[in-house]
Amino acid sequence: MRRKLVVGNWKMHGSIAANRTLLEKVVAGVYTCYHADFAVCVPYPYIAQTQILLTGSNVCWGAQNLCSTRDGASTGAVSPAMLTDFGCTHAIIGHSERRNLFHETDDTAAARFNAAREAGLVPIFCMGESAEERESDWTEYIVGRQLDSILRRFGPQALSNAVLAYEPLWAIGSDKAATPEQAQEVHAFIRNRIARCDAKIAQEVRILYGGSVTPANAAQLFAMPDIDGGLIGRASLSAEEFVPICLAANDRCVRSNIHRFEGHDAPIAASA
Template identity: 40%
Template sequence: MRNLAAGNWKMNGLVADLAQVQALAKAHPAPDCDVLLCPPATLISRMADAVAGSAVMLGGQDCHANASGAHTGDISAQMLKDAGASHVILGHSERRADHGESDAIVLAKTQAALFAGLVAIVCVGETEAQRDAGQTLDVIGAQLAGSLLAQLDCAPNDLVIAYEPVWAIGTGRTPTLEEVGAVHRFMRATLLDRFGAAAREMRLLYGGSVKPANATEIFAVPEVNGALVGGASLKADDFGPIVAALSRG
């Protein structure tokens, strides 16, 4: 499988920042990994034009479970695809916490994304309190059980799982490599038990304060097939070395 370097711009980015994306695409014309940027919805269409013909793919940061309707302020999976997106992030901890998204809601959005032909990146992760209580694997297991389809009704590459420990997002803190490895091994085993051999082809990403300084060692951990990167994806000079490290992996 090809590794995946995914950047989540969150609520950041204006038209002027498209220059960063063009610089990234120019610096990595044929990377040995997939490269994905997920900007705010306001930039997807313009970014699609900016990276046309390059290796950079685009994704949304969320989608509604319904294809259309009276849902002011929301955006559907079909709309994302129409704007030029090929992927969408779902169940990010900031959506779960700030918007009260349950596993059932994430599951409905995942089904909508796959139906629309998008690759679904489903996020899971524990809080610091849950980690300190020794509940990490229980939390991850429950989120996987509730947020994913009962059967794998899509190509394995169309469903990506991103482990993002909530306490590591934007804090500069990361789990030890042993802890990252333990969670990724657990996720792989859980997915294999649920979906069978096809789960071997599903990509497992790590996210949470990934930066150029720690990317190489994180990507060397078995069962880590890429990264979901936050702040470091906003600048080509920061995200580029992460793409390069993953390409070497």
């Protein structure tokens, strides 16, 4: 069974004082949760502080981007090795805000995905469609094209130590999350597309949902068979919201393990 994973994406938020308060509450809130995995991806200036505060806990840390080259004359860039120097385990790649605000492309995202993987980081590769693209029934075309930038260039094996994230642009930062059924439909599409290349990797790769995940909807989203956790933006800035989402992921893994132990093959209902 795939373990659930919950990743906080702080985006361009944080301060030394606020970070300490938030992370101490998160660590205290999830310290007995060992059935799911947790991480926070923080702005570059706070990675060292995050390392100090999270070392020895069951919460990993990472970055929100990286450069695809190892070193050189790239003013303002941060290499994968710089991140691993500070204990980072994850890096968000290809987030829609990077694509839209900083004009990153499928090709540059794929290059950074591979650079993260080669450095031993777990890339969290983001995909998603805009509201206009969904209304035009282009969701599968857009998400498939973004996924294919990895599959065609590096093959399905590149996903063996990676995480995918479906983040519909129309749900990010809004109060309009995809319904569990809408999210599941796209997650299943992603997994089936990978299965055309490698069925084993398709079953093993974790696919997160991101876009207005809250304590109120997390359990239902995580109950879907192809949703393996969440990439959490706004709610990750509050321990009072982020911890319950983490607990929902941990609880879903516990329920799934009990269900498997009892010998049931049918999926647990979303309302359970």
